[in-house]
Amino acid sequence: MSLISRELACVRGHRTLFEKLDFTLAPGYVLLVEGDNGSGKTSLLKMLAGLRAPDHGDILWNGTSIRTLGADYRSQLLWLGHANGLKEDLTAAENLRIAQALHARTDRKINQVLEMVRLRGYKHTRPRLFSAGMKRRLALARLLLQQAPLWILDEPQASLDVTGIAMLESFVHQHLADGGMAVMTSHHSVSLDDECLVRLRLTP
Amino acid sequence: MPTMNTFIALLKRDLLIAYRNRSEVLNPLMFFVLVTMLFPLGIGPSPNLLQNIAPGVVWVAALLSALLSLDSLFRSDYDDGSLEQLVLSPRPLAIIVVARVLAHWVMSALPLLLLSPIMATALNLPVKALGTLLATLVLGTPVLSFIGAIGVALTLGLKRSGMLLALLVIPLYIPILIFGAGAVDIAAAGLPVTGQIYILAALLILSATLAPMAIAAALKMSVSQ
Known part of the structure; x- marks a missing residue:
């Protein structure tokens, strides 16, 4: 099981938010997407969920493009958006x-x-x-x-208090221990184990 | 049939939400009654005149009230993020969309159907045309919901989409108005209306089969923003 991004690019208007983005996510790992406001974090997450078509490049789930998989891919993921x-x-x-x-x-x-x-x-x-x-x-x-197996969480910590955040982190840990993987964005520091964390910094 | 279960669950969800917002559901209905009542006040209570315009008035009022109720169709789903969840469901979005439109029709058009004979009688429409009026509304109002849903799905990303939505949707409503009001007119004159009814039925089948795909595509476009 793997989620692979190949030369992913995002263009909004005339601005290229990111390009040539490559990563591989394996079970047991969290991809933590970091970046300033407007750096394309939510756009990247929407692309990974299949809500938004990549402007360039492709996203592969177990080696097959998520566009070809369609509903088979959607049944593998859970999405928590801004709303x-x-x-x-x-x-x-x-x-x-x-x-x-x-x-x-x-x-x-x-x-x-x-x-x-x-x-x-x-x-x-x-x-x-x-x-x-x-x-x-x-x-x-x-x-x-x-x-x-795949959780895609956009700012999951938003409006949670300290116990809420601890709750979220324990859920993510349990999910990883069960062989799941997650992609999330965050403004706050995340106290997940460093060995299961893959950081991705989006810079304009 | 997991897709069927999803369909029924969503239909129940929407009807439950509508039931808890009863007053909002009543608004288009009140609008229908008031618009219909404006005509005798505006042009005078002459029975012959009213009888002539009754089919058109009832149909135009039904059409406008359908237009007015469209805003509740996907707007709240879009604002609270449930639309993303619907689009990301493994179930076919086109089927999910039919549940949504069907619920919307039950809430907005069904009460109007029940009221329309009363309003038509108030406008002095002959009793022999009431059956045709009901038949055309039964066939025509779901088409209004389906076409309207395409318009709503396309304009979701815009802040104030009301006027644009009307401009998009009203031209597409014209054929339904022509055949709907036309059939009632002909029935009032005592002539057979089979042709018009068949055309409305054909429009219904066409929109029920093709519109869900267009709505699904437009919704996907709206959530990608």
Whole structure:
């Protein structure tokens, strides 16, 4: 299992954000994408998720281009974007049920996952009433609901408090220990083990 | 059938959200009633005149209320990030989109269908034409939803897309208006309307099969920004 980027380039307007980007990500590793605002971190993540077509180069999953794989690739990845992707009018449990329906490779029960992000008591509460950090935790719960080898997380630490960040890091560690891999961006320092961290710095 | 399960789950989701926002769902309906009521006030309550314009008025009001309700179609999904989750689902996006459009139709057009005979009678449309009115609305309003969804999906990335959306979508609504209102007009005169009904049915099949792919492609474009 591997995620390979080959001579990837991103152009927005007339500006080249990055080009000739090569990396290989293997199970057990996190690719930490660093860079200033506007350096193309989110664009890179969208490309890796297949939401955005690369302006040049290709992304390979197990040696095949993700464009050819299509749905087979999408079933291998879980995405957490800038926005949480939660419906404010649905309760926490209903939100997770939708996530289950969209992926359908469920391994854990909703109660179990809510327990893991410490929102068990809010099962029937709508995220409308949640704080920003609680919403983020509910979004993280979606990652735990199903088994997918590749996690793509855009600023997962955003609006999380210290315990929330520790929670996230333990989830990522467990995911790597289970043979998964992850790509994430972050503004904050990340206290993940250095041996499983691959840093990628985007410079204009 | 995992795709079917996803379809049903999404349909339920949308109807549940709509149920929890009942007042928003009622707005297009109120709009329909008010616009229809404006005509007798504006041009006078002469029964003959009203009878002549009734098919057109009901259809134009239905069309405008469909246009008004479009904004709720993908906008909130786009803003809260659920659209990314939909696009990244391994299930075919075109099927997911049909669930969305179907839910939207149930919320926006179905109540309007139920009200339309009352509004048409208020405009003095002969009772013998009511069946045709319902038939044309049943066939025509889903087409409005499908075509409108393409427009919404294309303009999601824009901040204030309301006017542009109307300009994009209204020209495509014209054939449905012509055949829909035309059929009711002919039925009111007591003539057979099979031709118009067949054309509306053909438009429905065409849009139900082709529009989902166009909507899916436009949504993918919108989330890539």
